[in-house]
Amino acid sequence: MEKFDVIVIGGGVVGTAVLRSLAAYQAKVLLLEKASDVATGASRANSGIVHAGYDAETGTKKAFFNVKGAAMFPALTKELHVPYKQVGSLVAARETGLPALRVLYDRGVANGVKVEIIDRKRILALEPNVSDQIAYALYAPEAGVVSPYKLTIAQADHAVINGAEIRLEEKVTSLEKREDVFYLSTDKGTYAASYVINAAGAGAAEVNALIGEDAPVQTHAVGDYYILDSKEAGVVNTVVFPLPDEKGKGILVAPTADGNVILGPTSRKIPHEAAEDNEVTRDGLALVREGVGRLIPSVNLRNVIRVYAGTRTAVGNDFIIEESKKYKNYFMLLGICSPGLTSAPAIGEYVAGQAAAALGLVKKQQTIPLPDRFHLTKASEEEIKQKVASDPTFGRIVCRCEKVTEGEILAAIRSPLPARTVDAVKRRVRAGMGRCQGGFCRPRVMEILSREFGIPLSAVRLGDKGSEIAPYEVKDGYEKI
Numbered sequence: 001m002e003k004f005d006v007i008v009i010g011g012g013v014v015g016t017a018v019l020r021s022l023a024a025y026q027a028k029v030l031l032l033e034k035a036s037d038v039a040t041g042a043s044r045a046n047s048g049i050v051h052a053g054y055d056a057e058t059g060t061k062k063a064f065f066n067v068k069g070a071a072m073f074p075a076l077t078k079e080l081h082v083p084y085k086q087v088g089s090l091v092a093a094r095e096t097g098l099p100a101l102r103v104l105y106d107r108g109v110a111n112g113v114k115v116e117i118i119d120r121k122r123i124l125a126l127e128p129n130v131s132d133q134i135a136y137a138l139y140a141p142e143a144g145v146v147s148p149y150k151l152t153i154a155q156a157d158h159a160v161i162n163g164a165e166i167r168l169e170e171k172v173t174s175l176e177k178r179e180d181v182f183y184l185s186t187d188k189g190t191y192a193a194s195y196v197i198n199a200a201g202a203g204a205a206e207v208n209a210l211i212g213e214d215a216p217v218q219t220h221a222v223g224d225y226y227i228l229d230s231k232e233a234g235v236v237n238t239v240v241f242p243l244p245d246e247k248g249k250g251i252l253v254a255p256t257a258d259g260n261v262i263l264g265p266t267s268r269k270i271p272h273e274a275a276e277d278n279e280v281t282r283d284g285l286a287l288v289r290e291g292v293g294r295l296i297p298s299v300n301l302r303n304v305i306r307v308y309a310g311t312r313t314a315v316g317n318d319f320i321i322e323e324s325k326k327y328k329n330y331f332m333l334l335g336i337c338s339p340g341l342t343s344a345p346a347i348g349e350y351v352a353g354q355a356a357a358a359l360g361l362v363k364k365q366q367t368i369p370l371p372d373r374f375h376l377t378k379a380s381e382e383e384i385k386q387k388v389a390s391d392p393t394f395g396r397i398v399c400r401c402e403k404v405t406e407g408e409i410l411a412a413i414r415s416p417l418p419a420r421t422v423d424a425v426k427r428r429v430r431a432g433m434g435r436c437q438g439g440f441c442r443p444r445v446m447e448i449l450s451r452e453f454g455i456p457l458s459a460v461r462l463g464d465k466g467s468e469i470a471p472y473e474v475k476d477g478y479e480k481i
């Protein structure tokens with residue numbers, strides 16, 4: 001049986017942040033993820049906002065990790081080459097909303113966040129398309145937008161090149177502690193560890209139940225979204241929220257870090273059994289359209305290219321980030337809902353520090369930096385010429401909408417945590433994320449995956465097991481690249 005110093009359960013933005021921080025120590029560390037890739041849970045489908053930190057109640061873990069995490073984003077995203085823009089955010093209110101904005105302003109100040117209340121003249125200078133009804137706004141210039149899945153993947157890649165291991169498609173199905181050692185079983189093997197970190201998101205209460213730790217009541221709320229083509233970029237410059245209500249931060253309009261525009265999310269309560277379905281509903285989308293109309297009525301819904309949904313998992317009103325009182329060296333991360341993405345880097349650092357202190361781990365003198373990749377859309381003409389001369393695959397466009405080359409797809413497939421499915425390629429290089437949504441490039445991506453992994457086309461998957469795209473024998477009909 002393989003023995004590790006630390007095992008992390010769950011490969012979302014939180015688990016991979018913990019793993020990356022652990023990889024800075026001299027330790028044998030492993031992350032187990034039940035899906036076919038990291039970033040397939042809440043960390044895949046969210047708003048991608050790096051919240052400034054005025055929303056969380058002062059004194060809570062949410063407020064502490066949000067503010068600390070947000071401050072880490074500029075340097076972290078630069079180091080990991082992840083799309084991030086500090087665009088600022090506005091909570092837009094009508095004339096009658098001023099007292100509610102003052103409450104947020106006071107909380108922001110108490111949390112140590114840069115905030116100000118601005119009038120319509122200043123709002124229009126930032127957001128010329130805002131509704132006529134908007135009179136005041138809370139402006140937080142340090143809020144930003146990030147690609148949540150690219151951050152999760154980059155954290156995973158960085159951990160792997162620094163010696164951490166990630167095993168995909170391994171669901172933890174049993175967990176027990178005998179003497180000072182934890183024993184974990186998955187559908188593929190059994191492992192031993194001195195320290196275990198439960199970062200299983202919507203599955204965290206079930207993991208707790210495996211070991212006999214309290215499994216607190218989790219509540220789940222789906223958020224529906226529209227995503228708009230990059231043609232619509234410029235309809236907003238900042239993240240525009242309405243005033244928050246008892247359901248959450250409300251339906252926003254925001255630029256994404258990759259140049260699209262998102263509208264949403266709703267907040268529809270669903271039972272635990274449906275927590276991983278992520279189904280968009282017609283009624284949910286109608287609520288999004290209504291909410292957007294109140295903020296930025298000129299948004300052109302003809303530029304919608306996709307709808308999607310993500311599910312938040314909460315436990316009460318705050319994050320649970322603590323060591324079990326029953327089982328020493330068993331650390332729990334439960335109810336990491338919004339602002340969990342923003343908080344993740346700070347949570348990762350804190351939890352890795354707790355494990356390191358408990359096990360007496362020593363920090364490495366230095367870690368290996370994550371190399372940047374070639375992106376056709378970001379390269380100069382001279383860089384493109386040189387790249388294509390050294391490797392002609394970088395001269396072959398596979399995704400026409402997003403201008404992604406075969407070379408970039410191959411780099412994603414051969415990355416430290418290899419992309420094994422069509423969706424895993426898409427999350428890494430955006431092939432299939434443009435206006436045609438993969439209509440043109442999907443068969444070509446499938447063919448590259450089939451060739452690289454030496455598997456038949458019929459075995460190429462969209463994502464998890466059972467998602468084979470063309471599961472029957474295909475004639476030699478695909479155009480060869």
Ligand SMILES: Cc1cc2nc3c(=O)[nH]c(=O)nc-3n(C[C@H](O)[C@H](O)[C@H](O)COP(=O)(O)OP(=O)(O)OC[C@H]3O[C@@H](n4cnc5c(N)ncnc54)[C@H](O)[C@@H]3O)c2cc1C
Pocket residue numbers: 009010011012013014015032033034035038039040041042043044045046047048049050051170171172173199200201202203204207222223265309310311312313336337338339340341342343
């Ligand atoms: C609609 C929506 C909007 C949001 N907007 C924002 C935002 O703008 N800004 C922000 O800061 N936060 C936002 N959040 C919150 C943020 O997305 C989450 O806090 C964050 O993604 C949680 O990350 P995680 O790693 O805890 O969970 P997840 O990403 O869900 O990862 C948990 C992982 O554990 C795996 N797993 C579960 N059980 C097992 C098991 N038994 N064995 C192995 N693996 C297992 C799952 O497959 C999953 O990959 C939003 C969330 C949603 C849903």
